[in-house]
Amino acid sequence: MDTTGAGALIKALEDVGCEVIFGMPGGAILPAYDPLYESKIRHVLVRHEQGAGHAAQGYAQATGRVGVCMATSGPGATNLVTPLADAYMDSVPIVAITGQVSRSVIGTDAFQEADIRSITLPITKHSFQVHDPADIPRVIAEAFTLALTGRPGPVLVDLPKDVLATATTYTPPKPAAQSRPVLSPVQIRNAAQLIGSSRKPVFYVGGGVIRSGAAAELRKLAEKTRIPVVTTLMARGAFPDSHELHLGMPGMHGTVPAVAALQKADLLIALGTRFDDRVTGLLPHFAPHAAVVHADIDPAEISKNRKADVGIVGDCRDVLAALTAVVTRAPDLTGWWEYLDGLRTTYPLGYDWPADGMLAPQYVIERLSTLVGPEAIYTAGVGQHQMWAAQYVKYERPGSFINSGGAGTMGFAVPAAMGAQAGAPDRTVWAIDGDGCFQMTNQELATCAAEGIPIKVAIINNGNLGMVRQWQTLFYDGRYSNTRLGTHDRHPDFVRLAEALGCVGLRCETKSEVDGAVLEAMAVRDRPVVIDFVVGQDAQVWPMVAAGTGNDEVMAARGIRPLFDEEE
């Protein structure tokens, strides 16, 4: 087929199954937008390239397919840096396509030239700059394969303008060989042996279990062995919250039973997780009595932060299936469960109502979860509302909670919800956002309104950069330096802002209005909806392991240290 580099790009994207691109045109990428005009690929015109990148992430996590974003050279490309970093940290498969200045002027500080490949070297899995239009189909196919296989991640494809404009013939790319690591039977046997002889084992489940689609296999092995399960922030939904074996989320704001299970365990079965500091607290104090079985598709993660006694390189689905086949003897866990159940009863998740009579943010999220249910997709920004979304929404299925874990990127929720909704049009998508985060990326609501992407946004408006304020309360003597946003004084007025962006805007300030507001939002189907939940500014996220301390010092509430004080 005779075409141009640009034509080959769009044809190649069609051939690898891309159905939607989030992007914004500009000089260097403009040739690509011409064949896109008549392509079957949907293009969602964002208002800021950061939104395109997070939308690609939301799409990828809602569908399990590669998300695609596109931007022009220079500032268009640099606006993608934050989502690329975010996708790298959370192993999200996205492909970013950037325009570049023409080959003849690369390296001359030409107009809108930025060396985006070099800028993104440490935050991409791989990157290409194409110099021959005939290579475009192969590069696109490789980029998709690389993004999705092994440990998923972001891949950048940089296309000089003249390469896009040059005539070429299109040759369909050969499907790339996809290989999965072969499991070591010895390591599987060793792991099974440790499981069989353990007395206090726990499944420490990370986002890799979701990426590999291993939730069903996890459930099978957990039910076979009756071993307790904890799911990290990135793994919420990998195991049903309603399941009796589930102790909830571990880590800095984890449940007391989940934190205790890791601390008191004699065996951690770590699956697709990377012993992140938000989970382990002070490493030398983390799970001091536990042997470690660590399975991950990325060999570089095994023994990175905590030495593994048995390391298994492999896809979590394969690992779980193999373990289920060889684990014959379920350990006797009576005493272990007695201890954990005791903690579950004594330290359930809970919250106080604000003393000033304002709405409790946790209540809002709890009601939202109950009314909306587990079939929806929830996204979150970063801060207190994110932790409450992790704690108080009840997740039952993988892929139902999409948030920025490793990078902690404020402004993630709205564009990620947009991408998730584009990929899963039949699901309800709720962005649980902060009043600070919302102001970083709410421009994408105009995109949603114009494109018919009817997401719903619950702003947890606590008037402040709440998470930072919480630290100021706890660690800086209540000196609230630069954390008040003015959002309780309607700077801005979120209802009017929502309406100006083409959404329905609702406000809710009292407990009795919460259900009505959520139900009203659920009834709107033709437009995005924003609810401004005005909540108290002093609510705090508990439990908490203060940064720089060990997990044994987990506080169920301020000053209450259940593990530290207990007698063994």
Added chain:
Amino acid sequence: MTRHSLSLLLRNEPGALARIVVLFSSRGVDVESLSLGPAERGDLSRLDVVVDLQPGRTPAQLIKQLGRIVDVKSVVDRTHDEAIELGA
């Protein structure tokens, strides 16, 4: 700090060397010496590098991180002349 001598085979692709050097700098690896030359196979280059690792960081870890780079074909630890080969 512990000193290690590594030998890499990498594909002659633009950006391959940059990716390796950036990995050293972002992971806090001190480079003592570095030399790049053609390998026997024309489409590959050989990189010999001596690095210092911070306390607590192991050469095995660094080798695995280098092995993740798409254009790195193999990494060998030559510190004790006993080779740990990692296929890529």
